Amino acid sequence: MVNPTKHVGQPMKRVEDPRLIKGIATYVDDLRLPGMLHAAFLRSPHAHARIRRIETGAAKAMPGVVGVFTGADVNDQCGVVPCAAAIPDLKAPKHTVLAGERAYFAGHPVAVVVAQNAYVARDAADAIDVDYEPLPVVTDPERAIAGGSPLTHPELGTNVAYVHSVSSGDIDEAFRGADRVVRQRMVHQRLTPMPIEPRGCVASYHPGDQTLTLWSSTQVPHLVRTLLPGMISVPENKLRVVAPEVGGGFGAKLNVYAEEALCAHLAMRLGAPVKWIESRRENAAATIHGRDQIGEYEVAVTRDGRVLGIKARSVADLGSYLQLLTPAIPTLTGLVLTGCYKIPAITMEIVGVYTNKMATDAYRGAGRPEATYLIERLMNLIADDLKLDPIEIRLKNFPQPDEFPFHTATDLQYDSGNYQAALKEAQRLADWPALVRQRDDARAAGRLFGIGVSTYVEICGMGPSKAMPAGGWEWGCVRIEISGKVTVITGVSPHGQGEETSFAQIVADRLGVPIGDVVVLHGDTNIAHYGRDTYGSRGLVVGGPAIVMCIDKIIAKASALAAHLLSVSVDDVEFRDGRFVEKKKPDNSVDWARLAGEAYIAKNLPPAFEPGLEASSFYEPENFTYPFGTHIVAVEVDRETGDVKIVKYVAVDDCGVQINPLLVEGQVQGGIAHSIGQALFERTVYDENGQLLTGEFMDYPLARAHDIPDYVMGSTVTPSPGNPLGAKGVGEAGTIGATPAIANAVMDALGPLGIRHLELPLTPERIWRAIGQHAGVAAG
Amino acid sequence: MIPATFSYARPTTIDEAIALLTKHGSGAKVLAGGHSLLPAMKLRLAQPEVLIDIGRIAGLNTIAERDGRVVIGTMATHAEIESSALVARACPLLGQVAARIGDAQVRNRGTIGGSLVHADPGADFPAAILALDAELRLASPRGSRSVKAAAFFEAMMQTVVQPDELLFEITVPKTATSAAYVKSEQKASGFAICGVAAIVDAQAKTVAVGVTGVASKPYRATAVEAALRGRALTPDAVAAAAALAANGVEPLGDIHASPEYRAHLAAVNTKRAILKAVAQG
Amino acid sequence: MHLHLIYQLPAPRERVFAAMTDPAVLQRCIPGCEQMIKDGEDSYEAHLQVGFAGLKGKYRGRARVEDRRPPESYTLTVDGKGAPGFVRATSRMCLGEKGEGTEVICDADVQIGGVIAAVGSRLLDAAARKMADDFFRALSRELTPMSAAQ
DSSP states (O other): OOOTTSSTTSOOOOTTHHHHHTTOOOBGGGOOOTTOEEEEEEEOSSSSEEEEEEEOHHHHTSTTEEEEEEHHHHTTTSOOOOOOOOOTTOOOOOOOSSOOSEEOSTTOEEEEEEESSHHHHHHHHHHOEEEEEEOOOOOOHHHHTSTTOOOSSGGGTSSEEEEEEEEESOHHHHHHTOSEEEEEEEEEEEEOOOOSSOOEEEEEEETTTTEEEEEEOOSOHHHHHHHGGGTSSOOGGGEEEEOOBOOOOTTTTSSOOHHHHHHHHHHHHHTSOEEEEOOHHHHHHHSOBEEEEEEEEEEEEOTTSOEEEEEEEEEEEEESSOOTTTTHHHHHHHHTTTTTSOOOEEEEEEEEEEOSSOOBOOOTTTTHHHHHHHHHHHHHHHHHHHTOOHHHHHHHHSOOGGGOSEEOTTSOEEOOOOHHHHHHHHHHHHTHHHHHHHHHHHHHTTOEEEEEEEEEEOOBSOOOGGGSTTOOOEEEEEEEOTTSOEEEEESSOOSSSOHHHHHHHHHHHHHTOOGGGEEEEOSBTTTSOSOOOSOTTOIIIIIHHHHHHHHHHHHHHHHHHHHHHHTSOGGGEEEETTEEEESSOTTSEEEHHHHHHHHHHOSSOOTTOOSSOEEEEEEOOSSOBOOEEEEEEEEEEOTTTOOEEEEEEEEEEEOBSOSOHHHHHHHHHHHHHHHHHHHHTOOOOBOTTOOBSOOSTTTSOOOOGGGOOOEEEEEOOOOOTTSTTOBOOOSSHHHHHHHHHHHHHHHHHHGGGTOOOOOSSOOHHHHHHHHHHHTTSOOO | OOOOOOEEEOOSSHHHHHHHHHHHGGGEEEESSOTTHHHHHHTTSOOOSEEEEOTTSTTTTOEEEETTEEEEETTOBHHHHHHOHHHHHHOHHHHHHHHTSSOHHHHHHOBHHHHHHHTOTTOSHHHHHHHTTOEEEEEETTEEEEEEHHHHEEETTEESOOTTOEEEEEEEEOOOSOEEEEEEEOTTTOOEEEEEEEEEETTTTEEEEEEESSSSSOEEOHHHHHHHTTSOOOHHHHHHHHTTTTTTOOOOOOSSOOHHHHHHHHHHHHHHHHHHHHHHO | OEEEEEEEESSOHHHHHHHHTOHHHHHHHSTTEEEEEEEETTEEEEEEEEEETTEEEEEEEEEEEEEEETTTEEEEEEEEEETTEEEEEEEEEEEEEETTEEEEEEEEEEEEETHHHHHHHHHHHHHHHHHHHHHHHHHHHHHSHHHHHO
């Protein structure tokens, strides 16, 4: 037998890291092609304006400028930016690659300059004179659907893109039978994903082969290859998309953007490679944003804290147009709004709204952080109203471990779970009784000290094809090379998740080869012909089983060859620690090097044996996976300044079987860092004229090293029964579990002052004002 | 993030730098650490025709003792000031302030002179040099002159430095250890929403309080100083006096902090800075 | 952003009104104004080098005088744009008699866009006030009897 745990389960350092740390990795901006030209975009400074005239003469006349293109030059030759979300009765604007008659958000590309270098391109973009007629702007989604609002797209006649309803169980009965109804309005602020590497691409056309290669800083090279042929006139089989090293995505690069199509189009049109590298400011203004939901929530509960039903109505700000999954993201919120609780009835209405802002789309967690924040805040509000312990009320509503697979009111089938165990483990790690004493002592001394708990379940391993817009399977290929070395090719496209390491761990154990002999390739559609890429915590969970299937096929094939070489029947051969062994005579064996040599030299093969040792597979998941966990946070609030200090942070995450605990910990830590930002200070701000005021790191606060507390990390392991690895995925857990835990802790700290709820982010000023108001003293 | 065209000069003496400034006038900008100027140029908010890099003028980053004062060269980086043994001994307030600026990368490149001349309303050093009654020494074709810190800042991002002048050193009196800097930072940029530097002279029974980040230019909280002159610095007395910290100033407001919150922080941080300084004495 | 500014000028209303709508005077008094060309009835094209501290940019724009009620009031609209963004301002200028001189009250709504809105907003208020202060200081010099002798 193989030893499946020699590498799997070990906290191995990432094989990716040395090249990243040494600065010798190749990102898009590192690419230099002969004759390469540089593109720069001119973007609308207006949030909404009619474009009366674009004067490009001065720009075109500048030395080094190869071309200047406006919407009139390209929009009839490039298809519109695609949206893959299928929502009934969706009203959608036709979003062309460059603005046509109108620009409808600040940052909307209006013209593109191509020049011999990036400096001239930028200078020439400045020399373009656009005559704008400003039009009325709407930035507030609630105002956008009230009467008399300016319209983001007059041709649609409304700012409402869609109304989506989720409904299950007898909601009226739930509210009739309730002892109490808890209500709260909650706002999920807009956030900017801000990967450290902005977007960028290089497009190169080979006129002889008529092939186009697009290198792009993307999470989804295969989706780009699927969708780009609909925008430019290159067939899929003449198109190669490469995601080289990608410096973070967080969902922002789970998209097909206008700039990618335009650079491809211009490379063909101009007969030269075209490079475009996004600036930070462009990234803030014209790469998708996340969250931005406002809602009213009502929960029907019994006196003893059982939740009978939830009524929710939320307004989701989609921004000014639809990117790949824009309208689908808020609907995910409805899907997991019941959280990790047995809630028999739910109704949620989501209104997707257009405003003159950048499009929202998938940002780390995508819909689930919203839902988790809502339900976890609501659970605390219920506990407050009923004067019950927040832990007790959670335990009261959890499904029992033996109730899994657990069917939710929203028609999800939670694969496996033991929510009680994760909660208990978190309490143990937090030293709960001591933490409570610490709070009691602090309060007795007049300090504002709070403890917050969040329990969560989320949807990972996206996903079953029937539930995904364009297939949710994954593809993989494993090849034993003639030398016995192993090449693994995956259709997922890691950009920080570490699958070069975790897949090598799986393969080394299952094939019994040294891990150093395994190379994992990805991110190039000419190498990984098919794939559905990386998002929704799917890389390991869906990509991994495809690799396992390949390994099983190869071992089966190799067994036949081994039997032939060992002159025994297949039934007498056993695969053990990287060798195929005659069961009764263990010293009669062959290793991979010998097998591979024979398989490729092909002079001594069994009858009907295909040469080579390679297998590829498509893995189709039957269900999503549902990781879960508990986060416990203790904070102290500075009564005078409103500053929040995280005193203790405990995270217990159950992502099923862990292939590499170090990678798990890294993912959770990064996610919590995102959440600290969301909970305490991050927000994307547009002014009432639609100007983006958080367009640089000068004004958009990401969590920095000194904002991060010491984490106490733990885990429980409840394998997923749905895949051969038992893994559930962990890319988004931190962002989902942490925000409500921090918010609950801050609100617990402020509770003694009579403060019931504050919106995110819980900035010092917001807290200071609330303290002032509740102290009966006018703030300021 | 590509600046407009500019030409670049790298003088090796102060005289050479002054000659270049004189020649190019207001079209020139002096490049020190570049941590504010270069981002502004990349955004094309600043488009100087000539950049005069003073980074190769020998001796401009010297930190030394002279005539009973601590002399700090304009090109001394925040990190150099933070780690200077002389500063720690003879004027610890400056080291404390330097340590609260930005992050390690910023402190390794940013300079005291660049920060003072740029006069960002949220810069940290101005609070300290005001409280310390520093003198700023400027060179120009007319020779050199000294300007008191209190007269140096004119308005937001505006100082008395003329287009043909170069700030070449800052001198501060040797001060005791009874000094403290308390800062509330703007989360994104790390600049001060309110930074208060306080120096307590227990014998003379005086306090000096410099405030940055609150108004369009840094200021001395003279009302606080007057209220505490000759008084015992009890917590109650300090708190009562600190409430006057934003008296007579028009606080700034932006997406990071409203005018009311800045004014409130001025009082809180002033109280904390004075009490911390007292505790350190 | 809204600005409410009050200035005292040492000349009677008629003269102040005339000066404030005279392109030659405006070119001399608007800080950084390199060119001011009258290109229509009450309409001017301007080229400005607007600088605030080290942050300096070239802007071109159009200024219009509307709702002209000499010598009491008029509305000035300014529409300027440059590489860092745009500035649009509408200002109601009211001229009142104050002793020998004139008091000008300007109520301006200023809108900015582009990079200057994203990173320059905290400076805008101060920059606008400074520009207005500089303008009225220059105008005041222009209107004092001494300057006539120069």
